[in-house]
Amino acid sequence: xxxxxxxxxxxxxxxxxxxxxxxxxxxxxxxxxxxxxxxxxxxxxxxxxxxxxxxxxxxxxxxxxxxxxxxxxxxxxxxxxxxxxxxxxxxxxxxxxxxxxxxxxxxxxxxxxxxxxxxxxxxxxxxxxxxxxxxxxxxxxxxxxxxxxxxxxxxxxxx
Numbered sequence: 001x002x003x004x005x006x007x008x009x010x011x012x013x014x015x016x017x018x019x020x021x022x023x024x025x026x027x028x029x030x031x032x033x034x035x036x037x038x039x040x041x042x043x044x045x046x047x048x049x050x051x052x053x054x055x056x057x058x059x060x061x062x063x064x065x066x067x068x069x070x071x072x073x074x075x076x077x078x079x080x081x082x083x084x085x086x087x088x089x090x091x092x093x094x095x096x097x098x099x100x101x102x103x104x105x106x107x108x109x110x111x112x113x114x115x116x117x118x119x120x121x122x123x124x125x126x127x128x129x130x131x132x133x134x135x136x137x138x139x140x141x142x143x144x145x146x147x148x149x150x151x152x153x154x155x156x157x158x159x
Contacts, residue, residue, distance in 0.1 A: 002026070013086040024102045027091055031100030034081070035093035052081050052095065068114040068137075072121070075128035080121060088113045094124060111137055111150045119152055 009021040022030075033039045034048050055062050059073035062083060069082045072092075082092035088105030090113040101120055105112040118135040136151040 024104060027102035028100040031091045031093045031102060032098060035095045035098050035100055037098035055081050075130035075133035076126060077129055079126045084110055090117045092117060115150050115152060
């Protein structure tokens with residue numbers, strides 16, 4: 001079961017490539033299939049495995065230095081393959097669970113999407129191998145002085 005994109009709204013993202021409007025449930029389903037969930041022909045599964053392996057071998061080439069998806073893949077290793085998109089969209093594959101995650105920060109903020117994805121990963125009981133990886137993201141001013149952090153609201157923490 002897929003989605004027909006022939007007449008879907010389309011724009012150009014920050015990387016200058018065509019980007020179609022896709023409902024989050026279909027984006028999550030696609031990332032679940034990318035993770036190895038049933039639904040793809042064998043040759044596509046093989047291609048997905050090669051692509052996941054390449055992304056995990058060189059996460060820097062997925063997004064670049066200091067980017068959240070780079071840090072997540074470095075911290076979680078083979079547990080998570082992820083990519084931020086435009087306007088606060090984030091998607092991830094969890095291969096060992098055959099799970100796809102897709103989320104969209106309503107205000108388009110990548111910072112909120114990063115914290116939300118990190119929280120979801122901890123709720124799935126995935127453990128980063130990097131002890132310095134945290135759900136919270138520090139905020140720095142122009143002088144690189146930490147002035148705050150993006151974190152979950154207390155209600156989400158159950159506090």
